[in-house]
Amino acid sequence: MRKYTSAWLIAIIILSVLLSGCTRSGGSTKIELGEVTRSVFYAPQYVALANGYFKNEGLDVELRTTAGGDKTMTALLSGAIDIALVGAETSIYVSQQGSDDPVISFADLTQTDGTFLVARKEVQNFKWDSLKGSEFLGQRKGGMPQMAGEFTLKKFGIDPHKDLELIQNVDFANIPAAFISGTGDYVQLFEPQASILEKTGQGHVIASFGTESGKLPYTVYMTKKSYLTEHSEQVQKFTNAIRKAQVWVKDHTPEEIAKTVAPFFKDTDQAILVSSIKRYKEQGTYADSPVLSEDSWNNLLNVMSSAGELKQRIPVTQLVDNTYATKALQSH
Known part of the structure; x- marks a missing residue:
């Protein structure tokens, strides 16, 4: 009897550990x-x-x-x-x-999409085709930011792999720092990084990929x-x-x-x-x-x-x- 009681106690202890x-x-x-x-x-x-x-x-x-x-x-x-x-x-x-x-x-x-197009210099009367020939600091290939960004660029007649010098070798977390250090004429950034760059005068939000790429x-x-x-x-x-x-x-x-x-x-x-x-x-x-x-x-x-x-x-x-x-x- 004691043998069976011990077995039940062990089972209860194991169950308690699992449930915890x-x-x-x-x-x-x-x-x-x-x-x-x-x-x-x-x-x-x-x-x-x-x-x-x-x-x-x-x-x-x-x-x-x-x-x-x-x-x-x-x-x-x-x-x-x-x-x-x-x-x-x-x-x-x-x-x-x-x-x-x-x-x-x-x-x-x-x-x-939650990213914004940030320019190094302030741009008046921005038009998307002005990006052609520029150095663009993008996001990871296959990720939603990059795909939504490319979708928007193509919408305005821009081939991101032919019309831009597209940079995609920077880790996501390091993209803002790379732009601040001088990489790229334009960058695709989430908030609050976009607002931070604006406040410090190191970038200017000129367009929204979220608005352009749709729901x-x-x-x-x-x-x-x-x-x-x-x-x-x-x-x-x-x-x-x-x-x-x-x-x-x-x-x-x-x-x-x-x-x-x-x-x-x-x-x-x-x-x-x-x-x-x-x-x-x-x-x-x-x-x-x-x-x-x-x-x-x-x-x-x-x-x-x-x-x-x-x-x-x-x-x-x-x-x-x-x-x-x-x-x-x-x-x-």
Whole structure:
């Protein structure tokens, strides 16, 4: 009898250890969230954390910056993170390589490209064709910033690989520093880097790639299909929190948003945060809804096809599950 009792005790201890990886004190469910970079581009996410929307849903979300789309996807596929905030194109790349456990997007966060065209010198009456023959400091090949940038340039009759001296050998994190040090006549930058360069007089924002490239599922929340199946309730709660944050961001001023997300940008001047958020709000970058639309998905396929990165068109229903986003809309 004692032998069986010991076996039960051992089983209970093992089960407790396993469960401890899923829950924390207070009964909240732990979710490991990886973001592709730290940026005010993702302001609604930081609002959800700062305002306690995840906690109100019974979730303990641990955020980490996984620095790059390839590293973020590796972390997701390996199980190092549960949910990834990354460009929707990454799920297509995984699908093109073949996967028994596909990566599914379930909530939209940003609906336009987040980069701006920054010139070294102030430009009056800017026209896109003035870029021809210039030295252009671009982004990583195959990444959404570069593909959306190329899509825009082609829209204005510019072949980025023939009409420009295109530089793509600089790591994402080092692009602003490379431009400041003298590389390139023009550069493609996210906020707050664009506003920082303007404030210091080292660059001038002259156009928006987000405005010109149209609606895109630029940065979305995604996870493996197996995780959706096993943790459906948690994913719904996560999406509910994001939806609350989207509504809050829509209803509040750049100044109010900047104050709320400031703890996530301790080294960034408050005025720069306000300027960055104002730009994104004015061009409709922050998604009003977590639902990923078929039109924006099809535009993504067009952008990838134009960049030569799409093997075949994939219907939105194959890699997107809007069930959670639709339910979040109905509840909030």
